[in-house]
Amino acid sequence: MNLVEISRLSVVLGQQTVLSNVDLSITPGEIVTIVGPNGSGKSTLLRAIIGAVTPAHGRITRQPGLRIGYVPQKLHIDPTLPLTVRRFLGLPTPVPEPAAQAALTRAGAGDLMTRPMTGLSGGQFQRVLLARALLGDPQLLILDEATQGLDQPGSAAFYATLETVRHELDCAVLMVSHELHVVMAASDRVICLNTHVCCHGAPEHVASAPEYRALFGSGTHGALALYRHEHDHVHDETCGHDHDHSHEPAQ
């Protein structure tokens, strides 16, 4: 059974239709990435899946008892709220010390247990968020632009950690990301969203779809071509077929 099954989902916020007629299903263990321009409804789709927004039409069916680990886009902690990493990990379900330490270590933040949340750097903060999401042994990890605000090495390190974690837990991942090289390298499926689903499928398929190019323009395409170039030559195992596709060199 699919972890999440979305059919003909529409979401209206205020007067604005943010999502219209979206179909999406997530099977156990797969990595699905949502790409799309600002305001295209990416975050809203994730928020609908966790139950934070109510659909205007359509249905979202979660597998009964589905364990979701959610990493929000940004989390502002009010400075009036004193919170250590240890205490944050125990919200809302208290966890024993060893489990908390294991999750932190797994997320690459093993030495942060006693630190106050407000004193963490951007990269540390995201890793602690990831650690918290891992605590309930999730079947589905949902990440909303988890590397926003991180520099390139920080972001790459975060995704490397995520990759390891996913292998260890064997969970599905649904994420929103602007880092197209990551998206294309790591995803089983890519969904290109602009209020409705423009196109979806394997990364290579989506990248060559006209709808996708229309949305992301030539700038992104250049970056993508650069990436592909790299990809083909550095760890070229499965993507040899890629050469028959329209393949423009980086400019």
Add this chain to the structure above:
Amino acid sequence: MSLFDDFLIRAGLAGIGVALAAAPLGSFVVWRRMAYFGDATAHAAILGVALALALDISVFATVLVAALAMAGTVSMLAGRTHAMDTLLGVIAHAALAFGLVAVAFLRGVQFDLAAWLFGDILAVGRADLATIWIGTVLVLGLLWWRWNALLTATLNADLAYASGIDPRREQLVLTLALALVVAVAIKVVGVLLIGAMLIIPAAAARPFASTPERMAGIAVLIGMASVLGGLQLAYTFDTPTGPTIVCVATGLFAVSSLSGRKHR
């Protein structure tokens, strides 16, 4: 002499009861930036008092209803046409004004306005004391029961949803607790100073706390110290008790802020 001791002890017990309930709830008010919300709820209580006097029924019940109605109204209207703080600025003062006007119509009734505005802790009777402690136990029970869910919802609504917690429900729990505290505290510090009992101990506790639980605990201690110190000073200098309690709390807040700054 024993009678004298008795009313001071009753006052002390009443104040401690209020501090016990107000301090942890006040921590949430601080974390969620609901200070004005607390004030509006408290100010609405004077309408409840007018209602109780007009109908000759229990003040506790009508104040509770008025505070809940106010909280509900604000929650419903918020974000529609006016910003929250504008709305609260209108409604909080309107509630106070209408309450005072309503009370003025009750000419036949004996009514000590100052006692309701600033509290009259020295006049707390056995029945009042029982009401206060029942209310305190209810508030603490509510907070104890929902503590982790409340904290998660306070931290981030989406994190709460993802954990299967409905933040709107937790908001409702806080609103109910707030109305209870107002109903409990009105006799002790009066409608104008309830906000102080909520905010000041929690704010004073912040520099010394590393976790939410510690902050709430330290706030309770600061609240109790303010009540007992305020009672003592009011007795010594013959000053109004409610305001004196708030003055002591503010003094503790100032000391805490200064020493907190030194720590950093």
